[in-house]
Amino acid sequence: MASNTIATMKEKNMQSVKTASQIGKVMAMILTYAFLIVMAIIVLFPFYWMINSSLKTLDEYRQSVPTFWPKVVMFSNYAEAFSAANLGRLFINTMIVGIISTILSLVITVITAFAFARLEFKGKNILFAGLLATMMIPGELFTITNYSTVTTFGWINTYTVLIVPFLVSVFYIYLLRQNFMQIPNELYLAAKVDGTSDLKYLWKVMIPLSLPTLISITILKMMGAWNSYIWPRLVANDDAHKLITNGLRSAFTETTGDVNYPVQMAAVALVSAPLFLVFVFLRKYIMKGVSRSGIKG
Amino acid sequence: MVESKKQWKAWLYLAPALVLLAIFTVWPIFNTVRMAFLENYSGLKAAGGETFAFGIGNFKKVLEYKKFVNCLKTTALLCVATVPISTLLALLISVALNSIKPLQRLLQTIFFLPYVTNSIAIGMVFAAMFNIVGSFHGTQNEIIATAGIVNNVIEFFGGTAVNWINSGSSYAANITVMIIYIVWNALPFKILILLGGLQSINKQYYDAAKVDGSTRSRILWRITVPLLSPMLAYVIITGFIGGFKEYTSIVGIFGATMGPPDDGGRLNTMVGFIYDALSTNSQGRASAAALILFGIILVVTLINLAVSKKNTHY
Structure with missing residues (x-):
């Protein structure tokens, strides 16, 4: 049915349908990547947090607002x-x-x-x-x-x-x-x-x-x-x-x-x-x- | 004559495996069934020469035991919650991964990472993330003062901090943490299997759908999911089997006490119950519980197979 409609459209309309579907495609791609990247961050976060925490001093670890990278890097831990x-x-x-x-x-x-x-x-x-x-x-x-x-x-x-x-x-x-x-x-x-x-x-x-x-x-x-x-x-x-x-x-x-x-x-x-x-x-x-x-x- | 020599050689090759299997696999099957049907069987007492009457007392006792019912409840709850969530998430991630070109390999590797971890070790990381940090003495104020990263994120978005795993935490909060951890842990295997399945689907189906002008969600539910159904059935069945044997992920987060400090054993599972019975030398009860676990897994698997047979399209 869709192909029938397209067939009866004029050249100009064809163009606009094409751009619309192109935009839709790009939007879908952006959404796909956004979803995957958010999920990847969630998956990776525990590993990051493990390394981040492992390099902090105990005092810094206990701060009420956590730091996202240690101020003093404690390799001695x-x-x-x-x-x-x-x-x-x-x-x-x-x-x-x-x-x-x-x-x-x-x-x-x-x-x-x-x-x-x-x-x-x-x-x-x-x-x-x-x-x-x-x-x-x-x-x-x-x-x-x-x-x-x-x-x-x-x-x-x-x-x-x-x-x-x-x-x-x-x-x-x-x-x-x-x-x-x-x-x-x-x-x-x-x-x-x-x-x-x-x-x-x-x-x-x-x-x-x-x-x-x-x-x-x-x-x-x-x-x-x-x-x-x-x-x-x-x-x-x-x-x-x-x-x-x-x-x-x-x-x-x-x-x-x-x-x-x-x-x-x-x-x-x-x-x-x-x-x-x-x-x-x-x-x-x-x-x-x-x-x-x-x-x- | 050559034939009999060959026979003899085959058995020689098989001997090491068969001897070990006889001791550590075949004998345990018989012995566990035997112990389960001997009233109050205890290895310690048996070594002392005591004999035990035949009966189904162990099963009765296990089922009447409130602790066992709790273990069963927790195990079933975790199973029912985590299998659908992780399967659906894995499906969405796999479909998304399959539709992109750049970054596909990198993302695929990232999503597989949780698999190559030690579930006790990373459980401890999750515990640290959900934990209330600082010298905690159980007062309400201190919870708010140093809340831990997960609570910080919640507060950042305007929520209130939750006592997830510390003293005084609720069962619902504990279970939520476990569900998050188990789903995180279960994703890689499911994504691996589903993505493998997706990559083997014939592209012609999608071309045909495109010609028909089908929408994306229609393609997902009408083409992808049915063609993927054997793999979906596989990950769901293995998910349920693994779920009913949940144990180490809870040890990772809560420690061997299987619960928050003020209520140890609250999150104990079927497997945990079996090991507890074993460590108190109640082999009879442990065996009965293990057979019940086997029965449950068998029934769940058969139900899954029956359902998937109806809905699987090859």
Whole structure:
């Protein structure tokens, strides 16, 4: 109908309709950008406020009208935060757990995914379906029994308890299996004819071809160690094994009264910084991994 | 003979994963169900040789427990409020992002930032923003004297300061803070998924709509949303599942006490209840609560699936 109207219009009218729609278009663009920029400011504000607060003196922080950039920049807050929350020790603990569990988890994921993707054995499909079914169950259900199990094993307050129970992720196995399946079977058979062993084939062909997935898994696993809170708080609360999130929360546990907020914000910034660095350099892998997994850390 | 050798090799490759899964995944499923149906089961007492009768007492006790009902209420409230808000906001942001060229990548990166954060750490930042700053002793005057950045903004626009999370704050104020934080936290994942979906929609639909002279809002609700419905269903379902397991975001803002200082546990959730029961060695009750949580998630997911099946257009 609209096109009919336009067709019957005179040349002059055509022009004015065109400008009107042009103006409408520009207005819509301006509104779109305005909306996005306002939302972006809201999203960024907590980060800005964290850094702004972390550099203030306590007196300046407490002023009734807040300043939007510190008058005196207190880098010393960061040093204080580092020692107050014992961040050095927490960093080391978290790195140990993160690195060891990532490596072991990758090995297990690769060989399991390989067996499901390439090898033939009885009950393969049923077993795989069974594994996938466990993904529906909320983790809390496992935690209750696992807590008793690790207590019986005498694993409380060890690195083992932070690493072993989470080594196998059905989701990562699933992800990698899908990736392995895309590699043509002929390649595998050709390698077999040449007398290449399974492990060599895995190492030389399959792993290089599915490197992006493996990198995504590595990043998500490391971020998981960095962000895990519930399980570590339950089973490893001593200084020698405490992980960073738990340590950060318990170091500044008061929510009112005379908490030194600038120092607390400095500690928060220090804990957040490595995540941002990883994000800046490996953005592509993180976003790809997340869009397929839908899990937080 | 070659076949059986191959079988043997496959099981060898699977062994590490299967052993770990048997201990930490399969056994817990059976054991948690077992403990849930043993009256007043406690790990400590079981180790002392006590035996427990079979029954549904744990479930009854959990459901009669006022604290549990409160946890359920808070969890459901947070879920029902945050999932629609964050989904709608994410939809609008994704559509806007998809319609621009310059700055698209930069803005996309900014909107993803909250995802790569530690929800406890940034929760502490939100707490600082909503907090009443200064040496606070609970008097009305001091609230007004040093109000905190969020209250400053409210006062700037002519409103009155609100006691958001400190002693004496109201449940409604606490929940509002939680909703804001959870939505902020939930946006990146939803935007990522929805934007991915939008970018795969065939441009021909829009060209056809343009020829017909459809308005922008008509295009959004009649073309974009239906074509995006599988992704929308996905983010809504994962949003509900995540929402019913809400816990760490509350710890981030209120600390492990799960509430303002004068009323700890006020904002406790289902997951929090399970861990509280676990830490008092009431595994029976914890298991019953975990099974109830599983049941709720299952039902909500099935409802979501049924609804989305009706409304999803592929």
